[in-house]
Each structure stands twice: as structure tokens, then as C-alpha cells.
Amino acid sequence: GENVEQHPSTLSVQEGDSAVIKCTYSDSASNYFPWYKQELGKGPQLIIDIRSNVGEKKDQRIAVTLNKTAKHFSLHITETQPEDSAVYFCAAARTGSARQLTFGSGTQLTVLP
Amino acid sequence: ETGVTQSPTHLIKTRGQQVTLRCSSQSGHNTVSWYQQALGQGPQFIFQYYREEENGRGNFPPRFSGLQFPNYSSELNVNALELDDSALYLCSEGSYNEQFFGPGTRLTVL
Numbered sequence: 001g002e003n004v005e006q007h008p009s010t011l012s013v014q015e016g017d018s019a020v021i022k023c024t025y026s027d028s029a030s031n032y033f034p035w036y037k038q039e040l041g042k043g044p045q046l047i048i049d050i051r052s053n054v055g056e057k058k059d060q061r062i063a064v065t066l067n068k069t070a071k072h073f074s075l076h077i078t079e080t081q082p083e084d085s086a087v088y089f090c091a092a093a094r095t096g097s098a099r100q101l102t103f104g105s106g107t108q109l110t111v112l113p
Numbered sequence: 114e115t116g117v118t119q120s121p122t123h124l125i126k127t128r129g130q131q132v133t134l135r136c137s138s139q140s141g142h143n144t145v146s147w148y149q150q151a152l153g154q155g156p157q158f159i160f161q162y163y164r165e166e167e168n169g170r171g172n173f174p175p176r177f178s179g180l181q182f183p184n185y186s187s188e189l190n191v192n193a194l195e196l197d198d199s200a201l202y203l204c205s206e207g208s209y210n211e212q213f214f215g216p217g218t219r220l221t222v223l
Binding site: 001004006034036041042043044045046049089091099100101102103104105106 | 214
């Protein structure tokens with residue numbers, strides 16, 4: 001089955017700096033890669049996703065890049081703000097009748113004011 | 114905010130008991146998935162229901178079972194609870210494209 005590894009497990013940045021979180025996946029058939037933000041006491045919130053026919057996608061301060069050859073994808077957050085502090089999860093899935101997401105282990109991002 | 118609601122918010126059970134968790138959606142998606150999230154880990158896929166039929170299952174034993182109703186609300190049932198079943202249980206709606214999660218039910222097994 002699919003295996004997703006995520007690094008780093010914790011990340012502290014100064015407000016205004018950039019943050020980068022990296023994930024690798026094992027199943028070459030995976031073609032959908034979402035990123036979720038989870039705040040304390042809440043469920044994961046979808047913040048951005050990318051499909052395998054695209055190498056990069058951007059939404060305001062958030063961008064995701066995908067390298068299918070190397071089987072890795074990354075989340076980039078620019079101009080970080082204290083409200084960006086949360087746990088971030090990457091995930092991977094393949095097209096099929098069941099959209100089963102395989103998640104990474106999470107990154108605790110802390111933005112220091 | 115998603116349209117997915119889950120109940121109860123918190124639940125405490127003892128080992129060997131049975132539990133039923135509930136999930137409903139305002140948008141009425143015909144696909145619902147359940148995930149287990151242990152403390153400090155990413156969510157793990159339990160199973161998915163599509164139009165009231167199980168449509169994919171993760172690596173969980175048969176004592177984890179589910180139902181989806183005609184109004185697309187869903188239940189997760191866990192029999193013979195074990196200490197390791199303590200976790201946040203999440204349901205999500207959506208299928209081919211995005212999946213949107215509810216706030217979860219925190220289950221503690223003593």
C-alpha cells in the first residue's frame with residue numbers, strides 16, 4: 001500500500017519568514033496530493049491540493065510543488081503569520097472508486113511573533 | 114467551516130464495551146469516509162461508504178463497522194473496545210475531488 005513520509009515533524013519560524021514542509025510517497029499510481037491544516041480541537045481543513053498533471057499550484061501565500069519522478073511534494077507558506085501556527089498534514093491518493101487518503105505524520109508549525 | 118457535524122464530541126468507554134459514533138452533512142454528499150487519528154499521528158483510513166454500500170476499507174478489523182443511511186448520514190460502530198482504540202474519529206464527505214472533515218469525536222477507552 002501507499003506510504004507517505006513527512007518532514008520535519010516540528011518547524012519554528014519568525015513571523016514574515018517562509019516555511020517549507022516536504023513529503024515523499026511510495027505508490028507511483030498516486031495522483032492526488034492534498035494538504036490539510038489542523039488546529040487544536042478541530043478536524044483537518046483542506047488548504048490546497050495538486051493533481052499529478054500539474055507541477056505547481058499557488059493560492060495567495062500558499063504554494064505546493066510536485067515532482068512525480070522523485071515522488072515528492074512540498075508545501076510552501078510565505079509571509080507567515082501567527083495564525084498559520086497549526087499541525088499540517090500531507091496526503092496522497094490514487095484515482096479509484098474509493099478516495100482513500102494516506103496521510104503523513106504531520107508537521108507542527110509554530111510562527112513566532 | 115465545513116457542513117460536516119459529528120456527535121458526540123467526547124466519549125469515555127471501558128474496555129470491552131461497544132460504541133456508536135455519528136456523522137451528518139448539510140450538503141448531502143453520497144460518499145462518506147471514516148478515519149482514526151491517534152494522538153500525534155496522521156489520520157488513518159477506516160472505510161468509505163458510497164450510496165449506503167461499503168466502498169473501500171483500510172487495515173482495520175471487522176469489529177469496526179459502519180452504516181450509511183438514505184439521507185447520507187453515517188454511523189461508525191466499534192465492538193469489543195480495546196485501549197488502543199482511544200483516538201479522534203473523523204468523518205469526511207466528498208469523493209473524487211476534495212474531502213472535507215468534521216470536527217471529530219474524541220473517544221477514550223479506559
